[in-house]
Amino acid sequence: MLIVISGPPGSGKTTLAHQVAQAVGCPAICRDEIKEGMAHATPGFVPGPGDPLTMRTLATFFDVLGLFAGRGTTVVAEAAFQDRVWRPGLEPLASQAEIRIVHCEVDPEVAYQRITARSASTPSRSVHEDAYHDKERWVRNHQVFDRIALDVPTLIVDTTDGYHPGLPEIAAFLRR
Template structure:
C-alpha cells in the first residue's frame, strides 16, 4: 500500500518547504495545493471561489489517484480542523496509508505577512488561525515538526517516521 505523507500547518509554518525537502529525500512526487490553485488561475477563467473549490477537489483527487496507483506521495496544504478530516477519511484513507505531518512555528503569521499578500488576505489568515494552527484529528499517526529554526525533529528523523521506521 502506498504511503501518503500529508503535510499540514498554518500559512507560513514551513509546510511547503518541508514537503519539498521530504519529496526530494524520499524520491516521491509532491502535490502542492497552492500550485494547483496557481495553475487554475492561469489556465481557467474562474473567480476566486471557483478556484478554491476546484483546487481543493483537485488536491484530494490527484493525491488519491497517485496513492491508489501504488505511488507513495507527499501532499501539502493548509488543512482546516473540523472540515478536512472528512475529506481525508473519504478520499485518502481508501487510497493509502496516511501519515499526518503537522508543521508548527510561532513565526508562521509573520512569515506569511512578509510575503506581501495584502491586508485583506492577512486578515483572513489571522481569522482562520484557530482552524489551521492545530493538527487534524485523524486517529492516524501524527508527527509535529517545529519549523521555527530549522526542523525539530530533523529531516532525517521525519523521513524515517514517514517511511514507518
C-alpha cells in the first residue's frame, strides 16, 4: 500500500506521516526531509521556484517510492501533493500499489503560525521556499491549494486542533 499524506504547508503532514507510519509499521518517506538531506551536499543553495535541487528532490522522492512499491513494501509518502505537480508521479505507482490518500486540512491562520514558528526554530527549513514572509500572499496560496485528485480512497483530516478524525479512525481507514 502507498499511503499518501498530503496538504498545504503547515497542515501537520510530516507529524501525521510519522505517526501513521508508526501505527501501520512501515517507513515514512517525506519529501522535505529528502530535500533537507540533499541540501547538505549543495553548499550555498538558495531556494526558489523550480530550482535544480527541488527538481532533483522530486525525482528522488518518486524513485524511492517506486522502489518500495516495486518491492511490495507498504510506505507512507508525505508531501504537499498539489494535483498539477504530483499526479504524473503518483499515477504510475497505482499499478504497483494500492493508493490511499489522507489529506490534511487546517485553518490558514494556524498553518501560518506553525510554519513561521518552524522556520524560526529549525535551521534546515531554510532550504524550502515557503514564502511565509508575505502573510497575505501565503494565505492566498493556502486557500487555492489544489489537492491531489486521484480516484482512490481518500480521508480528509482536520489538523487545526489535534486530528479529526483521530489516529485510530485514520488507521481503520487504512486497514479497509
